Amino acid sequence: MGRCKLCGKEKAEIRLAYARLNLCRTCFTEKFFPNRVRRTVEAYKMFPADASVAVAVSGGKDSAALLHSLREAFPAVQLVAVHLDLGIPEYSEEAERSVEALCRSLNVKLKIYRLKSEEGFAIGDFKATRYGSKLCSVCGVVKRRRLGRIAAELGVDALVTGHNLDDTVESLMATFTAGDFQQLVRLKPVLPAQQPLPRKVKPFYRTPEREAFLYAEFLSLPFSRQKCPYLSGSRSLRGKRLLDLWESEEPGFKYRVLSAFEKLIPLIECSIPQPEYMYCKVCGLPSSQPVCADCRRIEALKSRNAVRT
């Protein structure tokens, strides 16, 4: 690989094929990576440099790299980490240990919300409901709602999540090929606030997953390497694997897909009727239906338990 293209001195250790760039560890972790995070936040006007933001931390590589790089890129931003204990045996315990070590080492305030003690259920309990075959999707709904609510209670300017380039491109492709254009136009790096929920932003929107991993690895950030035991055969994992393969044969493919959708979405936005927002009759939070997706799932859980007892 030769020398680092940025400093010209150190031995390069990372090849970024899409940019034809070889970098050393130091330039990658201290310049290239946090600079892209800063530029992404600024380009999409995610939050001002003195904002207070809640960062969703799962315990994995993405959120570890996110919390660290945000602090590097925006030293004046007030960060609070929010972690959900999903009650997944072993996996959740390991995740929590990682999150605690991470926040301790970065000196970031950590708020942990436990599904089990706060609401009496764990993600695995959905297996027994009609949502059992779509556990990843239920988990997404449950996390989204609680993270939003906690961010609202904390009164932050934005809720920040670690969705990376690979997550985004996979979602775009899957949503597009499903013909779900209503959802497609919502896959943006910034989702506006819906009172009382703050805006949601994705500073890793242009950061490849591999690089988030390398960043966390090079800096020895504490993160959990466990895979969720419920994840096997997930459709999104398969999509990501196929996109990885495509990227390896056509470097820059993921960025090209992202750019194409960024160009496309404004063209179709006006022709796609967006659902009118209302407030959920059960929880009172913004929803596109009379009862929100989260409350419908919790209802399924409760009625299942009622049948059981």
Next chain:
Amino acid sequence: MGRCKLCGKEKAEIRLAYARLNLCRTCFTEKFFPNRVRRTVEAYKMFPADASVAVAVSGGKDSAALLHSLREAFPAVQLVAVHLDLGIPEYSEEAERSVEALCRSLNVKLKIYRLKSEEGFAIGDFKATRYGSKLCSVCGVVKRRRLGRIAAELGVDALVTGHNLDDTVESLMATFTAGDFQQLVRLKPVLPAQQPLPRKVKPFYRTPEREAFLYAEFLSLPFSRQKCPYLSGSRSLRGKRLLDLWESEEPGFKYRVLSAFEKLIPLIECSIPQPEYMYCKVCGLPSSQPVCADCRRIEALKSRNAVRT
């Protein structure tokens, strides 16, 4: 694979994973395959059942399957096959032998147009021009223009080409990820006539390449298995290979991509300014620029020869 799902009697030999369908040879070649061609022609109103059409035949599996299945599906349509001799050593000779055997066996009139004797050049001559690195693209332009002109001279209702599902999906993806939305909205199964050129239609728009091959193979149609010697490392071949892999992991993927674009194109069509059509100052045929793409390439060839002598 068990029994054929259509007749329930014969042993199934073909698995169509996207349709969860196992078929015997007879049902595939006599029913399933020509029925899809008929439905495609009718659904997109390509031509009426008593039309006269020119069928572009390259000598390969697609055009062999196309000519045969069109005759099966539309016995009243008047067919004339048009073949271009591109002057590619060995490859073109083998292609012509196949085309002649095919038309003889199907009793279809064949018109052969020889680049070399009609216009004094062969496709390989473009290697020495500034188009030399994009030979596949030049070849596309050259074929398109001549096939259109010949179809116009024959006075047919439509020019029919063998572009299959795989060709279409690869083109859609490549054009989309290149952000070329102006070209994207033109990737349709029917391109309207532009006087004097007749409409162009693709009856294999929904036919997977693999099935065109199997159809030609099962019916022992004469076709050439040679690969074009200029094709190595073609971008479209790589795209098709990656789409094949995706299809094998997610049966129906190609159809889903096609459907998504069919839904998308009408939404963006009105926001994409289409070039105004004019007539080429050199050849007088419809063009989006003062001198058409074909004449620009021929000009490059001539000036190169002028320099040489």
